[in-house]
């Protein structure tokens with residue numbers, strides 16, 4: 703492990719200052735479950751960790767029925783999936799955060815770290831995309847908001863500019879008659895990286911899909927918001943025919959690679975299968991059956 707300086711920020715402005723002063727070799731430290739592994743393996747030149755976990759805005763969860771959910775970017779995952787309002791209103795987020803690593807990892811790892819790490823296979827990102835999440839960012843130029851669907855720009859790359867960090871993640875309150883779901887395929891039962899993961903939010907008007915947001919992970923260089931697959935559902939009865947159309951559109955949109963976890967062909971197949979599953983599960987929740 704390389705020698706790394708450590709600084710503890712206690713306010714957003716102080717963290718921005720520390721990151722700016724630290725230059726290109728300064729890194730935000732949240733749970734450390736990704737970045738300490740990188741530092742130990744010397745896969746990144748890191749000179750300074752700026753610990754953001756002592757900034758009050760960055761830790762904790764608030765929910766309001768009209769404004770929605772705000773999650774501090776460094777809040778540990780066990781607090782996310784254990785929160786009663788997250789459990790009641792954002793089941794896709796519960797499912798995704800509950801499988802990241804194991805219990806020990808979930809005691810440290812955060813949604814902000816999962817997003818900023820920008821892995822194409824990150825488990826929480828498709829869930830945060832379909833929930834219409836927004837990253838609230840602070841930096842030397844002030845504050846700005848970026849839709850999570852637009853946050854990742856390539857494997858390990860994001861819209862974050864030097865000195866910027868994610869303060870909170872915000873999710874609107876769910877629409878009436880809507881439900882969300884998330885699933886992944888891994889070759890064993892736990893502690894593995896997704897071969898493909900998928901998430902859906904479905905809003906129903908009777909049997910007809912009023913709105914749909916679908917997303918895939920590990921199926922392209924960045925997590926994908928699936929617009930064509932969603933369009934295959936909106937305005938149509940939710941039945942085997944429309945779900946099959948969405949599933950085929952998801953397979954077509956996937957642009958995966960072949961690696962040790964799976965082939966292009968397997969990933970395209972999984973993209974369709976998982977899309978159909980999350981659509982059915984989200985719709986069941988929209989009908990209060992889930």
Ligand SMILES: Cc1cc2nc3c(=O)[nH]c(=O)nc-3n(C[C@H](O)[C@H](O)[C@H](O)COP(=O)(O)OP(=O)(O)OC[C@H]3O[C@@H](n4cnc5c(N)ncnc54)[C@H](O)[C@@H]3O)c2cc1C
Pocket residue numbers: 729730731732733734735736737738739754775776801802803804807810811812813814815816817818819823824825826862866867868869893894895896
């Ligand atoms: C054993 C093990 C199993 C794992 N299993 C999974 C899994 O199943 N699914 C999965 O998706 N991931 C998995 N991971 C990866 C990791 O746990 C997650 O990506 C986790 O969410 C990272 O959060 P963190 O708070 O630990 O991030 P850190 O390690 O603290 O940070 C990760 C990166 O994001 C930056 N960063 C962190 N917070 C912010 C912020 N608020 N603003 C800007 N930049 C920030 C850091 O500088 C760093 O570059 C696993 C890791 C391990 C070690």
